[in-house]
Amino acid sequence: MAIRVLLGFSIPEEDLGHLFEVYQQFVENVFSLPVDLPFSGYRRGIQARQILQKGLEKAIREKLQCTQGKDYSDALDILIESSKEHGKEMTMQELKDGTLELIFAAYATTASASTSLIMQLLKHPAVLEKLREELRAQGILHSGGCPCEGTLRLDTLSRLHYLDCVIKEVMRLFTPISGGYRTVLQTFELDGFQIPKGWSVMYSIRDTHDTAPVFKDVNVFDPDRFGQARSEDKDGRFHYLPFGGGVRTCLGKHLAKLFLKVLAVELASTSRFELATRTFPRITLVPVLHPVDGLSVKFFGLDSNQNKILPETEAMLSATV
Template sequence: MGLGAEGREAGARGPWRLGAGCLDRELGVPKREAGVPEGRGPAPCIRGLELGIRAREVLHLHMEQIIQEKLAGRRSEEVMDAFDYMLSSAQDQGQSLSPQELKEMAVELIFAAHSTTASASTSLILQLLRHPAVVEQARAELHAHGLGSRCPATQTSGTQDRLDLDRTLDQTPDLERTPDRDRAWGAVPYLTMERLGRLQYLDCVVKEVLRILPPVSGGYRTALQTFELDGYQIPKGWSVMYSIRDTHETAAAFQSPEAFDPARFGPARSESKADRFSYVPFGGGVRRCVGQELARAVLKTLALELLSSATWSLASDAFPRMQTVPIVHPVNGLHVRFQSL
């Protein structure tokens, strides 16, 4: 997915920097033979690919045991995990999922839920550090919806949101009415997907972060039939790599693609809608990321929490250099100081 799902036809994506030591022991990788000089042997990228494939095999082995239990009906009715939801959703639609499909979806969820989302979250903080004017505009939107820091409960623009919150609290016994609840209103109140969906500018900010720094730089597709592209013949069965990052940087649909400009996704411009595949942080077509809406919701919630409760500044002398493989991340990390509002 753009947050993690490309390349299943082409096999394991790599090279993954999975480390050595305990991972080598877990995957059964033999140690360097005696007499072989340090530094000799397979190239780092080949070793990374080998470790990635073996790691996938270990994951699949554990998942097969879980899947067999699920398919045998040995699952709790009270506590449901991701496998349970996938199975019940398929059953509700009169479909069934094979063990192989379940394994692939589970691996996809693991990487989508961790590495790629962590990458996008880091990029979000980095871009907000670089663009204070965007921070101020996003905070203004939060205040307009009664979600900003130090936002009084009686503020006119937030009255409807406050009424919605009170109504929800009245109808939900588990959410106790206390003075602490009212004091908490100044930061982030009870949040619903509906209320999160009203934050259109914040949505544009998240989209622009994913355009400038897509967590996954590209993906693979298998050619189902021979075709021609710009005078080049692509034979049936070939694995074709497409570049998400290059597409975002060169697509004619985007004005000044090198600039960080969330307004390009606003209703006045809607640049990404000019061409179906000009904006593909989650891939495209029927194989696009199944978790894209969840990923956007996570990023918007993180942004809302930070914007409404903290300020932050760079803790290093300069902004870090970004590395694009295996996922986009700052070399040596992003060092930030946070201060509560």
């Protein structure tokens, strides 16, 4: 989906399969310690990135040459046009970096955040019910329980303030990636230590969220902390940065938030779901936050009276995310 719909690439199925295998290798090693030794995870990640960028460059050049007959703009088109509007045409390297970042956002990190969202709705039924109340108030869910007919629109999603709080809290407590690297542009001093220009530094998103003084009870899943009455994320800069910050903030953040909101609305309005195992799975943080053996969930469709529609076989209602 990310390759064909978001970026508008026409890549043969065989080549797409190969690129996906390379991409998996890239994701598995993207956050390895930056030690460039033979057979190290860092070296494997760099090699995978080089192969990916070579394939992406070919696809980008073909795309730039074939602009006829399109009646829509994809994410890459918008990125290119936006840079032109600001008086700076993107280089091929910038296009490749931006494309790879969009793919990463559309696949690995979004899958991680989606799983965390489902897990928290399972753990906190009161949050799910409050979300359903908001859907009823906005006419998305009938008082009887069944979803209203019609297309879910962006302006409708923008009115779902509690939904926005839920997504923000998922991203605060369960940020898909631990942090990121930046290059020091100017020598500066931090806590008595001089950080020279040109050095690579790593910042931790999770540690920032855990230690930020603006958040109360940091280990508690509490979407209301982002509500209008409290707005804990409004005090100070860079206390809340699930998508990074500054000029290098995640290019795919709006796509990711939109996807999570639509998923939450669908889950809340069209199904009942429950954990398919006795206990919740153990979580690992590498390469992105995810359950070690997946999250097994049973989904039940709902009739117009919000009653479960039982499938004919057990296999039809089980899913691992």
